[in-house]
Amino acid sequence: MSLKLKIRGLSPAQAIVVFYLLAVTVSTILLSLPIARHPKAHWSFLDAIFVAASAVSVTGLSTVDISETFNTLGIFILMFVLQFGGIGIMTLGTFIWLILRKKIGLKERQLIMTDQNQTSLSGLVRLLREILSLILLIELAGAAILGLYFLKYYPTWEEALLHGLFASVSATTNAGFDITGSSLFMYKHDYFVQIINMLLLILGAIGFPVLIETKDYFFNRKKPKRNHFSLYTKLTTFTFFALIIIGTLGIIILEWDHFFKGKSWHESLFYALFQSVTTRNGGLATLDVNEFSRPTILLLCVLMFIGASPSSVGGGIRTTTFAINVLTLYHFSRGRKTIKVFRREVMEDDIIKSYVVSFTAFLICSFSVIIMSYTEKHQSILSIMFEVCSAFGTTGLSLGITPELSVVGKWIIIILMFIGRVGILSFLFMFGKEEAVKYRYPKERVIIG
Amino acid sequence: MSLKLKIRGLSPAQAIVVFYLLAVTVSTILLSLPIARHPKAHWSFLDAIFVAASAVSVTGLSTVDISETFNTLGIFILMFVLQFGGIGIMTLGTFIWLILRKKIGLKERQLIMTDQNQTSLSGLVRLLREILSLILLIELAGAAILGLYFLKYYPTWEEALLHGLFASVSATTNAGFDITGSSLFMYKHDYFVQIINMLLLILGAIGFPVLIETKDYFFNRKKPKRNHFSLYTKLTTFTFFALIIIGTLGIIILEWDHFFKGKSWHESLFYALFQSVTTRNGGLATLDVNEFSRPTILLLCVLMFIGASPSSVGGGIRTTTFAINVLTLYHFSRGRKTIKVFRREVMEDDIIKSYVVSFTAFLICSFSVIIMSYTEKHQSILSIMFEVCSAFGTTGLSLGITPELSVVGKWIIIILMFIGRVGILSFLFMFGKEEAVKYRYPKERVIIG
Numbered sequence: 001m002s003l004k005l006k007i008r009g010l011s012p013a014q015a016i017v018v019f020y021l022l023a024v025t026v027s028t029i030l031l032s033l034p035i036a037r038h039p040k041a042h043w044s045f046l047d048a049i050f051v052a053a054s055a056v057s058v059t060g061l062s063t064v065d066i067s068e069t070f071n072t073l074g075i076f077i078l079m080f081v082l083q084f085g086g087i088g089i090m091t092l093g094t095f096i097w098l099i100l101r102k103k104i105g106l107k108e109r110q111l112i113m114t115d116q117n118q119t120s121l122s123g124l125v126r127l128l129r130e131i132l133s134l135i136l137l138i139e140l141a142g143a144a145i146l147g148l149y150f151l152k153y154y155p156t157w158e159e160a161l162l163h164g165l166f167a168s169v170s171a172t173t174n175a176g177f178d179i180t181g182s183s184l185f186m187y188k189h190d191y192f193v194q195i196i197n198m199l200l201l202i203l204g205a206i207g208f209p210v211l212i213e214t215k216d217y218f219f220n221r222k223k224p225k226r227n228h229f230s231l232y233t234k235l236t237t238f239t240f241f242a243l244i245i246i247g248t249l250g251i252i253i254l255e256w257d258h259f260f261k262g263k264s265w266h267e268s269l270f271y272a273l274f275q276s277v278t279t280r281n282g283g284l285a286t287l288d289v290n291e292f293s294r295p296t297i298l299l300l301c302v303l304m305f306i307g308a309s310p311s312s313v314g315g316g317i318r319t320t321t322f323a324i325n326v327l328t329l330y331h332f333s334r335g336r337k338t339i340k341v342f343r344r345e346v347m348e349d350d351i352i353k354s355y356v357v358s359f360t361a362f363l364i365c366s367f368s369v370i371i372m373s374y375t376e377k378h379q380s381i382l383s384i385m386f387e388v389c390s391a392f393g394t395t396g397l398s399l400g401i402t403p404e405l406s407v408v409g410k411w412i413i414i415i416l417m418f419i420g421r422v423g424i425l426s427f428l429f430m431f432g433k434e435e436a437v438k439y440r441y442p443k444e445r446v447i448i449g
Numbered sequence: 450m451s452l453k454l455k456i457r458g459l460s461p462a463q464a465i466v467v468f469y470l471l472a473v474t475v476s477t478i479l480l481s482l483p484i485a486r487h488p489k490a491h492w493s494f495l496d497a498i499f500v501a502a503s504a505v506s507v508t509g510l511s512t513v514d515i516s517e518t519f520n521t522l523g524i525f526i527l528m529f530v531l532q533f534g535g536i537g538i539m540t541l542g543t544f545i546w547l548i549l550r551k552k553i554g555l556k557e558r559q560l561i562m563t564d565q566n567q568t569s570l571s572g573l574v575r576l577l578r579e580i581l582s583l584i585l586l587i588e589l590a591g592a593a594i595l596g597l598y599f600l601k602y603y604p605t606w607e608e609a610l611l612h613g614l615f616a617s618v619s620a621t622t623n624a625g626f627d628i629t630g631s632s633l634f635m636y637k638h639d640y641f642v643q644i645i646n647m648l649l650l651i652l653g654a655i656g657f658p659v660l661i662e663t664k665d666y667f668f669n670r671k672k673p674k675r676n677h678f679s680l681y682t683k684l685t686t687f688t689f690f691a692l693i694i695i696g697t698l699g700i701i702i703l704e705w706d707h708f709f710k711g712k713s714w715h716e717s718l719f720y721a722l723f724q725s726v727t728t729r730n731g732g733l734a735t736l737d738v739n740e741f742s743r744p745t746i747l748l749l750c751v752l753m754f755i756g757a758s759p760s761s762v763g764g765g766i767r768t769t770t771f772a773i774n775v776l777t778l779y780h781f782s783r784g785r786k787t788i789k790v791f792r793r794e795v796m797e798d799d800i801i802k803s804y805v806v807s808f809t810a811f812l813i814c815s816f817s818v819i820i821m822s823y824t825e826k827h828q829s830i831l832s833i834m835f836e837v838c839s840a841f842g843t844t845g846l847s848l849g850i851t852p853e854l855s856v857v858g859k860w861i862i863i864i865l866m867f868i869g870r871v872g873i874l875s876f877l878f879m880f881g882k883e884e885a886v887k888y889r890y891p892k893e894r895v896i897i898g
């Protein structure tokens with residue numbers, strides 16, 4: 001009751017932060033239960049917080065080996081946390097309220113709005129119900145297909161289905177956790193498993209509104225087909241797939257004489273394509289990223305930093321942010337004052353917002369790298385940069401330094417995963433509320449760059 | 450004549466680029482003259498282009514040892530090129546025109562305006578004359594003081610004066626070249642030489658309009674003293690010195706247990722202060738940067754990337770750009786729509802402009818690091834990042850990899866020095882002219898980060 005009263009005094013962004021922190025706390029306790037772990041597994045309190053933060057933010061970085069640490073109960077708890085974190089604590093919370101037939105007030109609606117970045121309040125409850133059923137449907141389909149197919153790999157039905165279910169949840173929520181002990185390395189020549197995984201990863205990371213609008217387009221006969229898709233959907237979908245193609249081509253070109261030397265064209269293509277898809281948010285892997293050369297690893301850093309669509313299970317600065325940054329740069333350099341795309345003009349507010357997001361993200365990541373270059377004396381700058389981008393993009397790929405991180409390093413990664421998942425905007429608005437303009441000063445030009 | 454006609458068809462930004470390229474070409478030829486070099490010195494055509502580009506952009510990076518390559522004539526040619534590059538080709542060109550009593554047309558005025566980033570055309574000719582006489586005055590004073598003082602170090606008057614003159618020109622134009630063979634290492638305990646050098650570096654890098662406004666404030670009795678300084682001057686001066694203090698403190702803290710271990714407080718303070726000042730654009734050094742630890746080197750990368758004031762001899766994204774980025778971030782996170790500073794409001798246009806500059810610079814530098822991590826296989830990522838930031842900030846510090854760069858690496862550094870000196874805005878406007886808005890589309894919000 002007192003908690004509820006307190007929440008009512010918070011801004012939506014602040015309340016989201018509080019809810020996320022609560023989710024991490026509860027997850028830390030759940031994952032620390034002795035009955036969830038193998039008795040001999042090494043496990044500290046900081047490991048518990050790290051894995052909980054990683055699971056709630058669906059990042060997938062881990063200081064311990066999941067399959068060696070957790071028993072079946074622990075794995076189910078982890079799946080539950082991934083589900084909760086992936087679909088969004090707010091979304092699920094609202095859904096529970098819905099089931100309890102509790103009327104959703106404006107305050108609660110605003111909470112969900114900020115979490116899923118929706119700009120309109122109307123139809124929100126319907127939207128949430130649709131998101132949740134859509135995601136569960138995708139996950140169940142994935143679990144069924146993978147579970148049946150995994151009979152090829154695992155001796156018993158139970159094992160095959162457990163692996164199928166975990167793989168499906170981990171892929172759809174873009175969590176990137178694995179219970180195989182080595183991600184998807186064992187399926188590196190199994191293109192069917194890879195295709196299913198890529199589909200699930202993309203469906204989770206492309207953004208819920210895109211899924212809803214696409215579903216409506218095909219199944220809702222009432223709505224007009226013309227101008228059906230929002231600018232957001234067009235922009236994020238285009239950017240999402242453009243970046244997948246750029247990533248794939250970049251990896252193929254940079255690794256042609258290195259990792260792909262002596263490999264067949266379809267092997268190379270699948271390695272590059274899967275890596276490009278997974279780098280944007282998934283975090284699953286069919287290879288050890290250490291096998292790539294330095295330019296490829298730097299390219300992956302950039303892709304992780306950009307991340308997935310807003311209103312998805314993903315992190316990073318988000319595709320729309322990057323797209324508006326690039327569009328503004330392009331139109332500005334051609335001397336244009338307005339940014340036109342897909343027969344719409346981008347709002348000036350959104351331009352400044354998107355640059356503030358990128359600039360803040362850059363500052364936070366640079367600062368983290370500088371501090372970690374001090375605290376992680378034995379790790380290379382490249383490994384540290386990769387770890388930082390992976391945490392901020394909630395990707396979960398690593399050059400293998402996660403278990404060796406210092407205490408300060410682990411806390412930095414925990415905070416970065418949190419910021420990456422909550423999003424820079426919510427993170428920024430944590431510190432203040434919208435202020436009315438009380439007084440004005442004359443405007444004056446300044447010489448720039 | 451045909452050249453002149455052609456220039457008239459170019460935008461100011463394009464003409465500036467053409468003039469810079471011409472200056473590099475002429476400098477390449479001058480520095481390649483056999484009579485300017487020691488006969489046995491190693492010298493290739495690419496070295497000539499590299500040193501010419503470095504001198505015109507007053508960066509100071511060099512693929513050869515200056516003192517071992519050039520004779521006294523060569524050193525005077527180099528000083529001439531530094532002077533030409535430092536004060537701005539346009540400025541000097543206009544001054545020559547002035548001397549020849551040629552009337553300056555609007556087109557030529559616009560050229561100078563873009564080069565020195567002046568936002569008003571009025572009083573431009575007077576301004577240029579003032580800038581040039583002020584810089585020459587500063588340089589002569591520096592040369593006299595250092596030349597006399599250097600009698601302590603050099604056996605003959607000629608040598609002392611030559612070293613004094615070159616040191617003064619190199620510091621005032623922030624060129625960072627040296628004819629000692631090891632920058633200012635030999636003066637590492639001579640605080641007098643360091644103070645004079647820091648003063649000259651700051652006077653060159655703080656921005657010409659700041660110097661002019663300050664001079665007017667003290668010596669022009671007609672002008673009112675209230676509201677005398679422009680927002681530009683207040684903002685750039687504050688940021689300039691704030692960054693020097695942050696840099697000094699950062700270096701002291703990060704090196705306390707490392708490079709400064711066992712050193713006295715005044716030794717540590719002068720090492721840190723001089724390094725903080727020189728990193729922003731000067732490029733002179735009292736120590737080998739390799740002796741610093743990784744976090745300090747990364748901090749220096751950030752300081753070089755930010756660079757000096759606009760309308761100065763410096764490069765980088767410039768202080769005002771960074772200041773507006775940070776101010777916008779701060780006010781935006783507090784929910785404010787207007788950016789107020791020093792009792793003025795910043796124009797919305799300038800906000801977008803400053804973010805476009807930072808974003809473009811970040812893209813260009815990241816891209817350069819990725820390519821060079823491929824072409825410079827034997828250099829560490831840290832050395833490459835440092836070299837890239839140094840070139841873009843036209844700083845000229847290096848971890849020592851410049852002479853070992855591959856051909857592609859050298860060209861990337863040449864291009865970065867060029868972009869850094871010309872400035873991102875002129876670089877962007879190279880590709881297009883201002884376009885009128887021909888048609889409009891409806892505006893639509895997008896979900897961001």
Ligand SMILES: [K+]
Nearest residue numbers: 059176283395
């Ligand atoms: K992930």
Ligand SMILES: [K+]
Nearest residue numbers: 508625732844
């Ligand atoms: K320099």
